[in-house]
Amino acid sequence: MKTGRIIKSISGDYSVQTNDGVYITKARGLFRKKKTSPVVGDVVDFQVENETGGYIQHIHERENILLRPPVSNINKVIVVMSAVEPEFSQQLLDRFLVVVHSYHITPMICVTKKDLANEKQINDINQILSKYEEIGYDTLFVGESEDLSVLIKPLIEGIIVLSGQSGVGKSTMMNRLFEDLNIETNKISKALNRGKHTTRHVELFEMEHGYLADTPGFSALDFSHIEKETLTDLFPEFANIKSECKFRNCTHINEPKCAVKTLIEEDSFYQLRYKHYLTLFEEIQNRKVRY
Ligand SMILES: Nc1nc2c(ncn2[C@@H]2O[C@H](COP(=O)(O)OP(=O)(O)OP(=O)(O)O)[C@@H](O)[C@H]2O)c(=O)[nH]1
Ligand SMILES: [Mg+2]
Ligand SMILES: [Zn+2]
Structure with a gap:
């Protein structure tokens, strides 16, 4: 068994970089059953089959994907x-x-x-x-x-x-x-x-x-995993002052005494950020994401 990092994946061939070079590996049916497949960036263990190839057996836990x-x-x-x-x-x-x-x-x-x-x-x-x-x-x-x-x-x-x-x-x-x-x-x-x-x-x-x-240019940006309640945390300058809003779960839209609305009052840059926040909020609400 060898361990390495997947650096490239083309139609089922995973190039795995190890201490002694790159191996072209394949993933067996085992991952299909688990409904997961290796991706570029993964650290994997693989069974060596010959000098340059092998079969991936295990994907190490991912930090993120x-x-x-x-x-x-x-x-x-x-x-x-x-x-x-x-x-x-x-x-x-x-x-x-x-x-x-x-x-x-x-x-x-x-x-x-x-x-x-x-x-x-x-x-x-x-x-x-x-x-x-x-x-x-x-x-x-x-x-x-x-x-x-x-x-x-x-x-x-x-x-x-x-x-x-x-x-x-x-x-x-x-x-x-x-x-x-x-x-x-x-x-x-x-x-x-x-x-x-x-x-x-x-x-x-x-x-x-x-x-x-x-990476290839994005043709679509996927928001389907983002909830409107947590959207505010993805705008760092809003997340930072959220605790100053009167309401703990303030969405900074209709609530009174909102710190975000005070922040954007006199600054056109933050107004624009806020506008994009509202657009995303609405999109998430309607869940019709298209770009
Ligand atoms: N003048 C100039 N042209 C640039 C610069 N950067 C990229 N280009 C040109 O922009 C065009 C597109 O560049 P690519 O590197 O193919 O763009 P990409 O982001 O890889 O695009 P995808 O692979 O389709 O996602 C090419 O004709 C480049 O020569 C730059 O800094 N100055
Ligand atoms: Mg490109
Ligand atoms: Zn607020």
């Missing part, structure tokens, strides 16, 4: 958004942050394509990012001329996942960080017109003492 795409044992998700092409959307960013928080994973924000943005767009995004920093998020704003490895390498600890809309530049970041990687990237116009994602599978790449993972 992100669905769509499935990756487990994540330390941090870098939510990648582009400044332009596709245009920066604070609403989409807030949705991503909420989803990542809901899996008890720490998100950070990386905005790309700075080189394509004009001065006003750069100023606006810098201003927005400084507000997210105020809440406690780490942020990056990069373009073609920034040295990515200087910025990203210090962040690597455990499994770090790049996540975000199709076309924002996740695979481009990977290619710049890893020499000779050459992951397929796409012209944004083509990617969007065909409504197709360039990256189709998740893969972990070793970096420093951990891994960086490229």
Whole structure:
């Protein structure tokens, strides 16, 4: 028996990295019966069948699991958004942050394509990012001329996942960080017109003492596991002052003496965050999630 980490999964073949190299393994029917299957990020025990292959016998307990795409044992998700092409959307960013928080994973924000943005767009995004920093998020704003490895390498600890809309530049970041990687990237116009994602599978790449993972762009953000009562906890600045609301289970909507409503009174950034909170609250209430 050997133990290793699944770094890639393609049509039933799980690449498992061990101390003495990568084995291509398969999962037997045993997992189908248990209604679970191995995912990238899992630490697994497998029976060696030959020099390069084997059968997975056991999945070690997961610290967390992100669905769509499935990756487990994540330390941090870098939510990648582009400044332009596709245009920066604070609403989409807030949705991503909420989803990542809901899996008890720490998100950070990386905005790309700075080189394509004009001065006003750069100023606006810098201003927005400084507000997210105020809440406690780490942020990056990069373009073609920034040295990515200087910025990203210090962040690597455990499994770090790049996540975000199709076309924002996740695979481009990977290619710049890893020499000779050459992951397929796409012209944004083509990617969007065909409504197709360039990256189709998740893969972990070793970096420093951990891994960086490229993922396919999300086509849908799943909220089905989030309850409206706990949504407020997924907005850290609201969660922090919740205890100051008059009502213990305040949803910050119709209740009097609400600390969140006081917070947003004079600040347009928090008003926008609150607006996105309300939109999500309603969506959860109606459970018709679509994006
Ligand atoms: N000018 C400029 N172009 C960029 C930058 N980052 C990415 N691009 C371009 O944006 C397009 C899409 O990039 P990808 O790396 O394929 O995007 P992705 O996020 O991996 O997309 P999916 O795999 O579909 O999820 C490519 O044509 C890249 O060359 C950047 O910082 N500046
Ligand atoms: Mg990609
Ligand atoms: Zn309140």
